Amino acid sequence: MSGILTRIKDKLKSYRVPGYRTKFDYKWTMVVDLDRCSGCEACVVACYAENNLPVVGKRDCDVSRRFSWIRIERYVEGEYPDVKVKFIPIMCQHCDTAPCEIGCPVYATYHNQDGLNVQVYNRCVGTFTCATYCTYDVRRFNWFTYKWDAPLEQQLNPDVTVREMGVMEKCTFCIQRIRVAKDTAKDEGRKVTDGDMQTACMQSCPTDAITFGDMNDPNSKVSKLAKSPRRYRLLEELDTDPSVIYLKRVMDDKKGSGNGHGSSHG
Amino acid sequence: MDNISYKEVNEDVVRTMTKTGWKYWVALILCAGLAVALWGVPWGYQIYVGQGVTGLNTPTFWGIYLANFVFWIGISHSGTLLSAILFITATPWRRSIYRSAEAITFFSVLTAAIFIFVHMGRPWNFYWTMPYFTTRQLWVNFTSPIMFDVFAISTYMTSSVIFLYFGSIPDLAAVRDRVTGWRKPVYTYLSLGWRGTDAEWHWLSKSYTFFAVFIIPLAVSVHSIVSWDFALSMVPGLNKTIFAPYFVVGAIFSGTAAIVTLMVCFRKAMKVEKYITLMHFDKLCMLLLVMSLLWSYINVVEVFSGWFANTSAENETLRYRMFLAPHSYMFWLMILTNSILPLLFIFRRLRTSIFVCVVVSIGINVGMWIERYLIVATSLPRKFLPNMWHDYIPSLLEISVTVGSFFFFAMLFLIFVKVWPSISIYEVKEDIGFPMRKGFKRH
Numbered sequence: 188m189s190g191i192l193t194r195i196k197d198k199l200k201s202y203r204v205p206g207y208r209t210k211f212d213y214k215w216t217m218v219v220d221l222d223r224c225s226g227c228e229a230c231v232v233a234c235y236a237e238n239n240l241p242v243v244g245k246r247d248c249d250v251s252r253r254f255s256w257i258r259i260e261r262y263v264e265g266e267y268p269d270v271k272v273k274f275i276p277i278m279c280q281h282c283d284t285a286p287c288e289i290g291c292p293v294y295a296t297y298h299n300q301d302g303l304n305v306q307v308y309n310r311c312v313g314t315f316t317c318a319t320y321c322t323y324d325v326r327r328f329n330w331f332t333y334k335w336d337a338p339l340e341q342q343l344n345p346d347v348t349v350r351e352m353g354v355m356e357k358c359t360f361c362i363q364r365i366r367v368a369k370d371t372a373k374d375e376g377r378k379v380t381d382g383d384m385q386t387a388c389m390q391s392c393p394t395d396a397i398t399f400g401d402m403n404d405p406n407s408k409v410s411k412l413a414k415s416p417r418r419y420r421l422l423e424e425l426d427t428d429p430s431v432i433y434l435k436r437v438m439d440d441k442k443g444s445g446n447g448h449g450s451s452h453g
Numbered sequence: 454m455d456n457i458s459y460k461e462v463n464e465d466v467v468r469t470m471t472k473t474g475w476k477y478w479v480a481l482i483l484c485a486g487l488a489v490a491l492w493g494v495p496w497g498y499q500i501y502v503g504q505g506v507t508g509l510n511t512p513t514f515w516g517i518y519l520a521n522f523v524f525w526i527g528i529s530h531s532g533t534l535l536s537a538i539l540f541i542t543a544t545p546w547r548r549s550i551y552r553s554a555e556a557i558t559f560f561s562v563l564t565a566a567i568f569i570f571v572h573m574g575r576p577w578n579f580y581w582t583m584p585y586f587t588t589r590q591l592w593v594n595f596t597s598p599i600m601f602d603v604f605a606i607s608t609y610m611t612s613s614v615i616f617l618y619f620g621s622i623p624d625l626a627a628v629r630d631r632v633t634g635w636r637k638p639v640y641t642y643l644s645l646g647w648r649g650t651d652a653e654w655h656w657l658s659k660s661y662t663f664f665a666v667f668i669i670p671l672a673v674s675v676h677s678i679v680s681w682d683f684a685l686s687m688v689p690g691l692n693k694t695i696f697a698p699y700f701v702v703g704a705i706f707s708g709t710a711a712i713v714t715l716m717v718c719f720r721k722a723m724k725v726e727k728y729i730t731l732m733h734f735d736k737l738c739m740l741l742l743v744m745s746l747l748w749s750y751i752n753v754v755e756v757f758s759g760w761f762a763n764t765s766a767e768n769e770t771l772r773y774r775m776f777l778a779p780h781s782y783m784f785w786l787m788i789l790t791n792s793i794l795p796l797l798f799i800f801r802r803l804r805t806s807i808f809v810c811v812v813v814s815i816g817i818n819v820g821m822w823i824e825r826y827l828i829v830a831t832s833l834p835r836k837f838l839p840n841m842w843h844d845y846i847p848s849l850l851e852i853s854v855t856v857g858s859f860f861f862f863a864m865l866f867l868i869f870v871k872v873w874p875s876i877s878i879y880e881v882k883e884d885i886g887f888p889m890r891k892g893f894k895r896h
Contacts (some may be wrong), residue, residue: 251510251843260840273811277838286687292599293581294592310591312581313504313574315514316599317831320686324841328574330505352503353574422837425687 211302213379214430215360215403217386218412219276223396223435226274230388230397231255234278237361237387239347241333241351254327256358257388271438276397279325279358280336280429285296287317287326295355301365302430303318306356312354322425360399361386381407402430457727462881466624466874467631469723473871476722484864492857495850496571504574505848513833513845518572519682520826521855523700524707524889525565525862526606526679527821531559531708532613533672536620536664546736548880549728552624553719554712555617556873560865561711564858569602571854598681605678609671616664622647622657624874630813676704683828690770695758699751706744706791707821713737713814715866717807719875728876731805739802741817745795751793765771766837774831779844783823790820 234240239253245252246312257278264271281304287296288304295310318326332352335343343349346363350356361384368384381400389397400409409432412418417435499506509516532554537549570576582603584593593600626647629640647653680700683691693699713734721727759767775784794813803809830845847855869875 247505250508251512251841252505253511258840260838262840290599290686292594292597292603294594310581311575312578313576314582314599315509315572315574316597316682318511318514319688322687322837324836324838327511328504328509328514330509331503349706352505355574425837427687 211300211403213301215281215301215303215365216400216402216409217278217281217360217389217431218398218409218434219431220396220398220412220434221275222417222434223394224274224276224436225262225394226259227393228259229391229393230257230276231259233387233391235357236342237344238359239343239349241335243330243333247330252328252330256325256327256356259385273436275421275433276388277325277421278431279360280323280427280431281360283428283430284426285321286322286427290316292316303346303360303362303365305362307349308348308354308356311354311427313355315355317355322422322427326355329354329356366440378404380404385391412438457885459882459885462878462885463627463631465725466726466876466878467628469875470628470873471632471636477867477871478561481864481867484860484867487859488861488864490857491853492861495853495857499850499854500576504850508848508851510843512836512841513830515572515829515833516845517826517830517847517851517855519829520822521858522568522572523679523825523828524563524802524822525561525568525858527700527704527707527712527825528561528677528818529558529565529609529613529708530676530701530704531712532556532617532671533668534705534708535712536616537668537672540662540665545884546733548593548884549725549876550712550733551880552617552621552873552877553875555613555620555717556563556866556869556875557708557711557715558613559610559617560862560869561867562606562613564862566606566610567861568858569606572776574795598678598685601678602682605675609675612664612668612671616661616668619657619661619664620877621874623649623654624878627878628874631874656887659821673701676701683832685782688832688836689764689766690759690774690835691828693755695751695755699748699755702744702747702751702875703821703824706741706760707818708812709737709740709744710817710821713741713810714818717811717814718721719870723870723875725876728881731807734807734810735801735804738798738813741795741814742798745791745798745817749792752788765833770832770835773835774827776813778827778831778834779846780827784827787823787827790816791824 203435225363234255234257235242238256240256243252243254259274259276261272262276264273281302283298283302285298285304286380288298291297293310293312295307295312297305299305308362313328315328318324318328328372329350329352344363346367364384364386365379368379372379372383379401381404385395386399389399398408398412401406402410402413404410412434413432415434417437419433419435420429420431421433423429506514507518532551535547535554535559536551539551570579573579581591582593584598593603621642625640626644626649629637629644632640677697677700680696684693684696687690716729716733716737720726756771759771773781775781778784794816797803797809818838828849834844835842
């Protein structure tokens with residue numbers, strides 16, 4: 188009896204939650220160690236290069252239309268000289284109960300078999316619903332068809348689509364690299380393990396603050412880091428169940444104590 | 454309306470359709486021209502260049518277009534309310550105005566539906582939101598509130614057209630019997646061979662009652678669903694349980710106000726003061742007063758519960774909406790026009806003053822437009838992460854499209870009064886005594 192009930196509940200949930208699955212092949216997870224992050228924005232630059240992000244120019248930057256899929260949010264607290272600057276890199280959190288997936292009327296954004304929140308550019312009709320519902324403001328819209336001046340179009344990544352106007356996009360966890368790693372692993376008859384692939388931001392990070400891997404594998408680096416007591420997830424109270432895990436930065440409580448053992452701040 | 458004969462009613466209504474002065478043509482050409490110039494051309498440019506020509510930005514992805522969409526859906530509720538609810542409750546004063554009200558419903562839903570396409574990034578792919586079978590086995594997402602919208606609005610539009618058409622069949626037949634020239638075949642076709650037999654009247658009344666009962670829950674559900682576009686998100690300021698009733702009340706409020714405004718223009722322009730009397734305005738203004746009180750109540754509840762929640766995001770949204778936003782004075786203007794000015798209708802003398810009616814009803818519609826605008830444009834700029842906060846100021850193109858939509862609506866209504874009997878001939882006759890050999894006999 189209870190088995191049937193569970194099956195019915197499962198079936199209902201599969202209707203309610205787009206892309207709902209009980210079992211994922213992988214559970215791609217990113218761990219960002221804020222104690223290591225120096226806020227150098229190398230990840231931002233790497234993302235622009237890897238994912239064919241257009242540079243929109245001064246005017247569009249002024250009206251908040253920057254294209255960076257990953258951004259460093261910077262917050263300043265207090266008055267000089269007692270100033271604390273905090274920063275946090277934010278990219279698509281690949282939520283497991285993503286608000287954006289509920290909103291899209293045409294399944295242009297959905298959950299795939301790897302637990303990734305993916306965006307199908309060709310299917311997107313541009314209703315803006317996903318971006319409005321997104322609680323992290325990580326979605327970017329192609330306001331125009333952006334052009335690259337010659338010879339810059341020569342450096343576009345051939346593995347990644349160049350998007351046209353009217354299409355929503357966001358961080359994909361470098362899905363093109365995940366695909367290559369999965370294909371290679373499949374040919375060799377094994378699962379993807381740590382070291383098979385890196386995302387562009389992770390690869391470019393000088394302090395190794397970003398780690399990427401499979402949460403389903405208990406021996407992966409992310410699984411171990413995720414057990415850290417410094418672990419938290421962004422806006423966790425909203426119950427979006429994000430796949431990006433932040434490790435809290437340990438900060439001084441008082442100015443000038445400088446021993447690094449004060450109570451921690453996010 | 455005692456001194457009107459049956460013949461006079463027929464002739465008056467046919468006259469509004471056949472006798473056309475130069476003023477009408479000037480108004481029609483002006484409205485059509487401005488609709489194309491202010492809406493058509495800018496929209497074409499926007500489709501060609503991209504949504505970047507609007508003032509939208511990264512946190513504020515929905516702006517004035519969505520406000521217009523909700524506003525026009527709201528206006529559409531006038532027809533349903535006046536026609537269906539008052540029909541079921543057998544209220545006699547609905548008879549001379551319900552036809553125009555139903556037309557307003559259809560035209561404003563049409564305008565609203567076009568705004569969905571205006572706000573889309575790739576409107577040429579709009580048909581992907583329809584559940585049709587494709588070889589690629591793509592299907593639509595039934596969990597999406599936008600998907601609910603597609604169904605709700607298409608159902609509502611279809612039903613309101615059928616409702617309007619069913620109620621007009623005897624009148625179309627009456628017009629058919631009195632016109633000549635090119636109109637004759639058109640109305641012969643439209644009246645579906647109506648002869649006025651008992652059986653025909655019986656089935657007409659049956660089907661009309663059916664649609665009247667059918668369309669009321671439909672109208673309520675349509676505006677609830679429109680509110681869910683916002684309320685089912687997690688954005689502070691949009692994520693409100695009370696939104697569905699709030700939007701329904703607001704819709705009826707603005708719809709009734711729109712009817713008052715249009716009725717004043719209509720009776721002046723068409724010289725039909727004997728059918729649309731001060732008594733009608735008296736009743737409509739009472740309705741406006743009730744709706745205004747309801748709206749104010751829900752508005753207070755919304756603000757209070759947001760304030761009482763005392764979460765940082767909710768507080769910031771409220772503060773932004775009332776004091777800090779670039780157009781925060783609009784909030785207080787809205788309170789003035791929607792909550793305070795309608796209180797004038799407490800007095801009968803002011804309810805029957807055409808001047809006061811016009812001022813207050815236009816004020817209400819301005820206020821209701823502001824309400825929709827503020828909901829979108831002051832919630833999205835203040836989402837959860839302060840680093841991304843950014844104000845939204847509509848571009849000139851968006852404002853032009855907004856103004857153009859009013860001319861588009863006016864154009865549709867002007868065409869309507871010439872091609873359709875805009876006052877119900879057969880129901881107005883119910884108010885007049887039977888024509889007897891010696892004068893009239895009252896019911």
